[in-house]
Amino acid sequence: MPKSRQAAVLVVLGALMCLAGSAFASDGSPEVDTGTTAWMLTSTGLVLLMVPGLAMFYGGLVRTKNVLGTMMHSFAAMAIVGVIWMVCGYSMSFGSNVLGGWFGWNADYFLLKGIDTNIMEAGIPEYVFAMFQGKFAIITPALIAGAFAERVKFRGYCIFIALWSLLVYNPLCHWVWADDGFLFKKGAIDFAGGTVIHISAGAAALVAAFYLGARRGYPKTAMHPNNLVMTLMGAGLLWVGWFGFNAGSSVESGLITAQALTVTQVAAAAGALSWMVLEGILHRKATTLGFVSGVLAGLVAITPAAGAVQPWGALVLGLVSSVLCYFAIELKNKLGYDDTLDVFGIHGVAALWGAIGLTFVLRPGTIDVSVGHQLWVQTEGCLVSLGYSAIMTLILLVLVEKTVGFRLKPEEEMAGMDHFLHRERGYGMLNLNS
């Protein structure tokens, strides 16, 4: 994923291979590397699989009357951001600096019309890279939806994620991953999207939870998950999909891919184990929801670090991440705000920990500056993402709420999103009344 660093490595590799006469055509333009392309196609599919995975994960956690509305939030992102990305998102993210580097632009990327035959130096058609990146753009706004689950209008949500994708995701993606992005140039390590995806979504979630307010009856009324079985299946899909997310972010099919894949597995398992043990100690019961929360805490923490730490580092990141997330959620419960599905508590906290904690467990030789300096660069990346996402999200929330409306009215909320917004029922069609 760090496109230009990756490109630099690949130029060297490419040059070596060029001597062997295999990777470049006679006119010097790169040729397709079928191995890398095959893996990147697979990764693209795996990351897309995370979106229905997220739909199931979130869908199972809400009340019966909101299961479809909640799953629709994830699916709608596939449609809305899927189109925005192809029209201008890829250009805004991976074009050259415009407007002082706020975002990028490249006329060739507009409507993806100029990349029909492009082969990148990594040996993959540019279409593959554009689609792979597009999946990240899709899942990020879908993550935020967990913070305001069960209480927003569908129309408002659609407009919100469209604007958020354009004005928050694309600029952040450009800053961190494009060749001329300002955080990239400072040397911030964000292998697969801790800063761009999880911290920005976490910050947006926290702001949205405060601005939109708690669900009616929260926290006094018990609100049980309608289907934890579905949540567990969703978590399974996320875990599997995450191999595409992290190992695919190497944009190669080789050593770095293997390193990223290994640490992803280690961190996920460590996160799950840590949460399970913690609940076992504190409540004498290990819960399934706790287990999958630990999986996510581990996966999110390793995301920024996947290319830069060894398995022992992943073990540390995963084990600690669950503990931090667990107590962040305890704190939320004490403070009483309604980040319904703990987007900040898990994605925000784990990604902050991963992005900063990775400095202490780096693979020897990863950085040529002092640990203190790298720590500052990492912190700066986190603060930029947190601050930018929080401020822009607040502006967008106010804008949407004051125009088309975002928050549902109390009686609409009580009726449930499925029936009120979509005129459907998640489980009703299976009942007597169909």
Place this chain on the structure above:
Amino acid sequence: MKLITAIIQEDKLDEVREALIAAEIGRITVTRVDGHGRQEDTEIYRGLVVVPNLIPKVEIKIGVNDEFVDVTVDTIVKAARHKEGGKVGDGKIFVAPLEDCIRISTGQRGGEAI
């Protein structure tokens, strides 16, 4: 003693429960039921507007001593009725005589077991 059975709209369950608790009627049993009365409710299935002949409702059962019948019924009516004078489908309440009531844990019978 009377057995009060109320069939209400699903979206009014929270309000009815909250109102009953506020009126100190804290012992209720709730069931999901399907039924039909005069209300028509449409759903959309792949573009086809479907009129389900059975509409999901919530049934509440409460056993009360005679002096609590009015307050229970009034509370449910007030909380379960939709705004602006109610609407078709808001539901019904049945009050039936209750012969006996036994608390399983202690074996107490009659009014004191309610």
